[in-house]
Amino acid sequence: MAGSTLGIIYRITTWGESHGPGLGVVVDGCPAGLSLTANDIQTYLDRRRPGQSHISTPRKEADAVEILSGTFEGKTTGTPISLLVRNTSQHSGDYTAIANCYRPGHADYTFDRKYGLRDYRGGGRSSGRETIGRVAAGAIAAKVLSEFGIRLTAYTRSIGPISINPNAFDPDAIRETVTAMPDKEASAMAEKFLADCMSSYDSAGGVIECVIDGVPAGLGDPVFEKLDANLAKAVMSVGAVKAVEIGDGTEVSTRHGSDNNDAFRLRNGRITKTSNHAGGILGGISDGSQIVLRAHIKPTPSIFSPQDTVNRDGEEITISIKGRHDPVIVPRAVVVVESMAAITLLDALLVNASARIDYLKNIYKN
């Protein structure tokens, strides 16, 4: 099925395999009149690029984006924006050993069962490189949202057992640390933890948090197009995510209503909440507070340690996965989670433009 398209108005369609000619995305429904250059997108792609630190795969990929359509004289025209990133660093030879076997924790087996065949080179469509299209589309979404004063900030909250100290939150550290943690001390500890993982041929997971400021109240639609439901889908659709939380998330199940409800009060004459357990969403609709979400990421399934598995011919074998892999994908996935949140929020903002007769009169009576 057509599983590579997401969104109602801001609709993105990604494509591409790890070792094919390239990857990309078509972004349809971007409003006309936005200033946009390749550099706006490249900045985001560079945040997910491999080969930038000792805790990321040593593969070097330029991942340079080309805008193929949808802009004219530096502005979006309202027509589809097609973005292309050519693959340049494929070492297909690295992967022939796994052509016939089912790597534990990967999608090799399920793709084979679903389609009867698969592009086994580097995971094909299930490779982490698939997120290039997401990030490129997220960069554009974030730029549109910034026009309305909406800002997204994602970061690593934990790697393995090492969590950031919320009281030491340093936003600049997100870009300065190799872990994307907003806490340099925690980051140093995480680096040490990861060095241990690598030396024992193993891998680690972690938690990514994304907060969104400046969101007007009223975004999201009741029942199935709730903002939290769509955020959950968007974030869970990223490979390796196994849990999604909104606001206080799993903690709410052990609370009392009297602890968990956020009281409304006035601040400077505006209605506001005195706490934000809800994470900025009530009844699936943004309430004007900061939106907060978390994604729990599993450890990289590709490890050097030997593992039991089965091959396509139905034989039990043991494999040791060679190649260039991240010991943890969390730092590079931070921008992916931020992008998915931006895409989802922008779609809700665009859809909401037609929710009220008075909104429409602002447009059609001008």
Add this chain to the structure above:
Amino acid sequence: MAGSTLGIIYRITTWGESHGPGLGVVVDGCPAGLSLTANDIQTYLDRRRPGQSHISTPRKEADAVEILSGTFEGKTTGTPISLLVRNTSQHSGDYTAIANCYRPGHADYTFDRKYGLRDYRGGGRSSGRETIGRVAAGAIAAKVLSEFGIRLTAYTRSIGPISINPNAFDPDAIRETVTAMPDKEASAMAEKFLADCMSSYDSAGGVIECVIDGVPAGLGDPVFEKLDANLAKAVMSVGAVKAVEIGDGTEVSTRHGSDNNDAFRLRNGRITKTSNHAGGILGGISDGSQIVLRAHIKPTPSIFSPQDTVNRDGEEITISIKGRHDPVIVPRAVVVVESMAAITLLDALLVNASARIDYLKNIYKN
């Protein structure tokens, strides 16, 4: 926006307010030839019906379903199945006090901000009664799935601090306990805990788990229509859910790859996994193992204890919510989570029918 429709092939559209004439759902895309009676649906609706125990709202609603279309001589015809449940027990008088105020933890404020007005009676569209349409559609989905040997089992895993003992799992207890816990001892403790909540005018949350057996490998589509992404959306779209986990969920973030990967082995000549940390889904596609998901439910926001809030006129007030409310919604939400899982899984199964040329030849060469 049209937020009340879900699904690609099995497409459901729910409608209705707590205190309007009724609620219902149109189920389109149900395959033709399924035996279906109103009783199949009523059985599910009865599981979410209020007034069945001392830990549920004392409102009595018959919630009797009428099939208005889509079946003929006891079989589905392939055309839309329209289901109607009339509201019969509305006490609008109970709600006039809150017409003008924004209850903490509810969607009153966000609906007002989004639409400029709202049906305040009993929460209107954001009432828990909105789930009637979901459960009716879920009953049909579950019946279709059963034709293919797929069985869903949902239950309460915890209420407040009281969790079931997995080693004492008793499936019969799910229907026999008022908590929907598969563990009578835990259920008794949870009842005691809830009695304390009620006596202190407070409420509680909990966790619902759903397992699905008999799922063939290959369901779900890569990238955005991943099975876990759609399950996350479906379950997060249920009011009061604040986190969704697949398989081992949040626990994976502190694991190593060597602990978290599920090895493939042969059992009776068939490929199988020796563990199921992944919860039955790899790369967004079912792997033939049991699917496992959990929903974390916040405490009922309606409590008798006084709360600070603001009214529509922008005045700070204190309210104490009267009326008939559940101290915990978890037991009644179990069938809702099960229904959403069934709806999502069936859609994936139907969509997958056209994934391969050889599948299509099975149909069109007959």
Add this chain to the structure above:
Amino acid sequence: MAGSTLGIIYRITTWGESHGPGLGVVVDGCPAGLSLTANDIQTYLDRRRPGQSHISTPRKEADAVEILSGTFEGKTTGTPISLLVRNTSQHSGDYTAIANCYRPGHADYTFDRKYGLRDYRGGGRSSGRETIGRVAAGAIAAKVLSEFGIRLTAYTRSIGPISINPNAFDPDAIRETVTAMPDKEASAMAEKFLADCMSSYDSAGGVIECVIDGVPAGLGDPVFEKLDANLAKAVMSVGAVKAVEIGDGTEVSTRHGSDNNDAFRLRNGRITKTSNHAGGILGGISDGSQIVLRAHIKPTPSIFSPQDTVNRDGEEITISIKGRHDPVIVPRAVVVVESMAAITLLDALLVNASARIDYLKNIYKN
């Protein structure tokens, strides 16, 4: 498949069979804040009601609509509007003769081939009564459009060989004649023609025209969501329509560019076209002129004259269709075409609200 849902933002889902308990529609995505009563909808339904003249089926159906959700204190709330019309005049006995046979020109055979079974009573889902949901949704769409000064006018342009005289166009006549022709003289001739049809146990077809005034320029989206493409789909989806024309339609194929192009000029300082061969749409987007479309309707397939056919058992038979049928469906289909045009145009108007950054700033900077 879920074929009973139409639209992106203004999304309607119809359901119901000719001889089931009832028919209806769920209208989702209607903007909040519109005044709406059952009478607004009933007025439209009354225009398609049978039994109103000697050229329509003598079946009497009250077709009284009930609003089940989506309004509060006389205004739309932004949530789904569910509308129900109970069937009251089913004579199932009339149809048992055709339970097993395939009526020429009807969908009996194709439904059986598609689904393996069918509700044969009165055509089931393929009955003309299916249009009740369309007309109910169209009434609401037309009311929203009227808020923006957009007015739709549909009428019978011809019945069999009898066409209206455009120079004698009398808008009042549309509601005053039994043919829905805006020309009383032509209508009288058409009545005579139809009397002849009936006396020879035969039926007739005709042409419906719909014009739309007051449409702002800019509605419709390039490529696949062109306004004319969606109008064509919407109108062709009405049973018995076999051709759709926009503007000068089929005539353009024999024209020269110099004859067919509409020149732009200024009128009262505004850009306007000096002719309207294009029918108000250029490149799939409304150009501010009157939108013009036509639907060609086949003669009613149910006729008393004997016809050759085959039954379910594969036997060749001759049938003569008894029962209460319209000798021509054109007059009653006028409001159906108008409704489909209204639904399509409203959706384009709502979708267009998010097309430009400056539109969005009108909403979100308020």
Add this chain to the structure above:
Amino acid sequence: MAGSTLGIIYRITTWGESHGPGLGVVVDGCPAGLSLTANDIQTYLDRRRPGQSHISTPRKEADAVEILSGTFEGKTTGTPISLLVRNTSQHSGDYTAIANCYRPGHADYTFDRKYGLRDYRGGGRSSGRETIGRVAAGAIAAKVLSEFGIRLTAYTRSIGPISINPNAFDPDAIRETVTAMPDKEASAMAEKFLADCMSSYDSAGGVIECVIDGVPAGLGDPVFEKLDANLAKAVMSVGAVKAVEIGDGTEVSTRHGSDNNDAFRLRNGRITKTSNHAGGILGGISDGSQIVLRAHIKPTPSIFSPQDTVNRDGEEITISIKGRHDPVIVPRAVVVVESMAAITLLDALLVNASARIDYLKNIYKN
């Protein structure tokens, strides 16, 4: 809005402007296991390529397609197939004269009104080159359909006043004549007619017919996803199409039921129709007969003759459109109409795979 995506299961997303870096399409939902090479697609693209005869624009475009994803070892993998055609022959200098003016019959004015700006080079997104994506996707669709014995044949039925003689139908002539007429004599007359058009600086329109053989009964869905409704949308969405007919089309409005109904009879033990006025579709569902549709194409709006119009500054001007234009687009549009029909039919075939419980059991019980 996202207007560049079409289809439910076989979902295509086109992108690109006439004078941007290139054009293309992402084809998602193509079943896995189809043999596919770039040559399969190039063959179709070559049929719409300009510069191949004296009645087509002298622009030379290689329009060479590159497959960027979705195939592996010569077979489709079920993942999105991204296709790219680079623009190579843009003469932007040709178009600067029209940057500021609204060409009659073109979308310049409506794009400006919709988006506030436009890519004016060669029509930008509203250029005929936009159809490259449609044809590339149509080539794949036709190849899938051929696996099920379904064959599409489109041709020019008339150019201006010159129509083919149905009794002289010669299928080989479609590819051999520059007009794509299946009648060499008519083609020669049409060429003469077009030479006259060109010498008087004018243009012509025409009619394209498409017939589809081998379609199984049962494709298409009731109500809004009727096969004829979707064909009408798909074909009307092609620029310059102003009317769409199915089967006998506009002629049916003057017929009697007794003339227009197609009788069912047995032929070689199979149910068949003795005539095909319906054009292979009854109640929106294929009936197993040949599907017949026609598109009426307006004359090319770009003509050398001077025309009145208005520019962006609101001044009345006279323009004479220079550049390289087809005097008639019909011959090159033949493959576009065929492609749109193929795309639509394939989607209906894929969607129908899940219509019946017994179909599904063919797949899931294997």
